[in-house]
Amino acid sequence: MQPMPNFPPPDESMKSREPGDDDGGLSAGTEQSDLELVRRAQRNERGAFDLLVLKYQHKVVKLVARLLRDPTEAEDVAQEAFVKAYRALGSFRGDSAFYTWLYRIAVNTARNTIASRQRRPLDYEAELSESEQNNVAARLKHDDTPEASALSEEIRVTVNEAIEQLPEDLRTAIVLREVEGLSYEEIAEAMDCPVGTVRSRIFRAREAIDRALQPLLD
Amino acid sequence: MTDQIREQLSALLDGELPKDEMGLLVRRLEKDATLRRTFGTYALIGETLRAPGGRIARTDFAARVGAAIDAAEGIAPAAQAAVAGSDIRPQAGQGAPASGATRGRRVAFWQRPMVRTALAASAAVVAVVLFRPGTTPVVAELEPQPASAVALVNSSPAPAQSQRLASYMVAHSQYSTPLVRRNVLTSLLAADPGITRVSYEMGDAP
Numbered sequence: 001m002q003p004m005p006n007f008p009p010p011d012e013s014m015k016s017r018e019p020g021d022d023d024g025g026l027s028a029g030t031e032q033s034d035l036e037l038v039r040r041a042q043r044n045e046r047g048a049f050d051l052l053v054l055k056y057q058h059k060v061v062k063l064v065a066r067l068l069r070d071p072t073e074a075e076d077v078a079q080e081a082f083v084k085a086y087r088a089l090g091s092f093r094g095d096s097a098f099y100t101w102l103y104r105i106a107v108n109t110a111r112n113t114i115a116s117r118q119r120r121p122l123d124y125e126a127e128l129s130e131s132e133q134n135n136v137a138a139r140l141k142h143d144d145t146p147e148a149s150a151l152s153e154e155i156r157v158t159v160n161e162a163i164e165q166l167p168e169d170l171r172t173a174i175v176l177r178e179v180e181g182l183s184y185e186e187i188a189e190a191m192d193c194p195v196g197t198v199r200s201r202i203f204r205a206r207e208a209i210d211r212a213l214q215p216l217l218d
Numbered sequence: 219m220t221d222q223i224r225e226q227l228s229a230l231l232d233g234e235l236p237k238d239e240m241g242l243l244v245r246r247l248e249k250d251a252t253l254r255r256t257f258g259t260y261a262l263i264g265e266t267l268r269a270p271g272g273r274i275a276r277t278d279f280a281a282r283v284g285a286a287i288d289a290a291e292g293i294a295p296a297a298q299a300a301v302a303g304s305d306i307r308p309q310a311g312q313g314a315p316a317s318g319a320t321r322g323r324r325v326a327f328w329q330r331p332m333v334r335t336a337l338a339a340s341a342a343v344v345a346v347v348l349f350r351p352g353t354t355p356v357v358a359e360l361e362p363q364p365a366s367a368v369a370l371v372n373s374s375p376a377p378a379q380s381q382r383l384a385s386y387m388v389a390h391s392q393y394s395t396p397l398v399r400r401n402v403l404t405s406l407l408a409a410d411p412g413i414t415r416v417s418y419e420m421g422d423a424p
Contacts, residue, residue, distance in 0.1 A: 027232075027233055028233075029232065029233030029234055030232065030233030031233070032233060033230060033233035033234075033235065033240075034233070036237055036240060037240075037244075040240070040241075040244060045244055045245075045248075046248060046284070046287075047244040047245060047246075047247045047248035048244050049287075050247060050248070050254060050280060050284060051230070051244065051247060051257060053279075053280045053283050053284075054254060054257045054258040054261055054280050055231065055257070055261050056261075057258065057261070057275040057279050057280055057283075058261060058262055058265040058274045058275050059265060060275075061273055061274060061275040061279065062265070062269070062272040062273055062274065065272065065273035066272070071273055074273055075275065075276065075279060075282075078275070078279075079279070079282055079283050079286055080286075082283045082286075082287075083283065083286050083287055083290055086287050087287075087290065149271075151274070152270075152271055152272060152273065152274055153271070155262070155266055155274065156266055156270040156271065159263055159266045159267065163267075174267075175267075177232060178263070178264045178267045178268060179267050179268060183232075183234070184229075184232065184234045199225065199228070199229050199234065200225065202228055202232065203221075203224065203225040203228040203229070206228050206260050206263060207221075207224065209263050210256065210259045210260070210263070213259060213262070213263070214259075217259065217277055
């Protein structure tokens with residue numbers, strides 16, 4: 001199966017990762033943490049898989065919505081991708097990052113949905129034709145309903161406002177972590193404080209933003 | 219939920235939680251919906267900061283995934299039980315999650331009729347063999363009954379038995395294919411004209 005056009009495999013982007021890249025903050029620590037959660041899920045600890053779903057749900061839904069013409073279908077297809085991932089979890093050996101593996105499943109699930117819509121026999125190994133590949137490129141520009149866009153914009157504004165209101169040390173810590181993708185140790189070095197303090201500052205920043213978001217999410 | 223636990227969640231999201239603290243946190247999360255919601259919001263904050271815009275998952279998305287997994291997991295044992303003959307009816311509470319066309323739901327509806335059809339066809343074939351005229355007496359036990367109710371079946375079924383068999387066919391006709399139904403009923407009609415009346419009544423039924 002060839003990689004999706006206009007969508008580089010995440011492995012490559014991660015290898016050349018620069019601060020701020022959209023890779024979900026996949027530091028070595030995150031990959032190890034994900035791997036530990038996968039191992040637990042493989043031992044039938046469902047809570048561990050729930051954590052992985054909660055962690056990557058927005059990323060996968062966003063990805064699938066970009067690939068499908070009908071964004072309202074994105075959640076169903078993303079859900080299917082997570083179910084497939086859960087059922088195939090036994091075969092995950094940790095050769096790649098969990099999100100890389102999940103990314104491939106999500107892209108293939110979206111591709112199959114697109115292919116089945118076009119009334120072709122369902123072939124899980126089917127390659128997209130040139131015209132379909134062009135369609136995918138076009139879909140990248142039309143991936144949202146007005147409602148979803150409005151909520152997403154409200155969330156973006158609320159998060160940014162909440163960050164602006166944070167004390168300087170909390171704001172710096174959360175930005176270095178979430179935007180720049182630094183590890184706690186790197187942030188501690190940059191801010192000249194203990195790692196425990198970094199952990200506490202990031203937590204308190206998240207709590208403040210969480211409180212600001214609740215009216216939108218309830 | 220204490221601040222300490224929430225701080226652990228925050229560290230877990232960043233891959234900075236010590237491994238030995240993870241087990242207890244995972245177990246807590248399994249039981250605490252508020253904790254799951256908090257973790258989801260933390261993830262949303264990061265996603266919004268890194269890649270604003272685009273569609274985001276609804277707040278119940280993870281719960282729906284969990285329900286779909288439960289539904290998919292529950293299907294296989296149910297199907298096996300049906301094959302074993304313990305119950306050919308759909309299991310209560312085996313429905314798919316509240317919304318979303320999930321793979322689990324598709325499998326459920328795909329598997330159940332197949333299992334039921336196979337069982338019904340098998341039962342029909344056994345019934346034809348058991349009640350075929352001119353064979354040696356065999357013990358018929360179509361459904362669990364007291365020992366006294368188990369009867370020897372002669373080569374020519376008694377009218378009551380024929381009617382019972384016909385009723386059985388009607389009751390299970392929805393689980394078998396038209397071809398199997400037609401073959402079995404044709405065999406019965408050929409074996410005993412007395413059954414004709416019952417068969418026509420069945421045919422009139424909606």
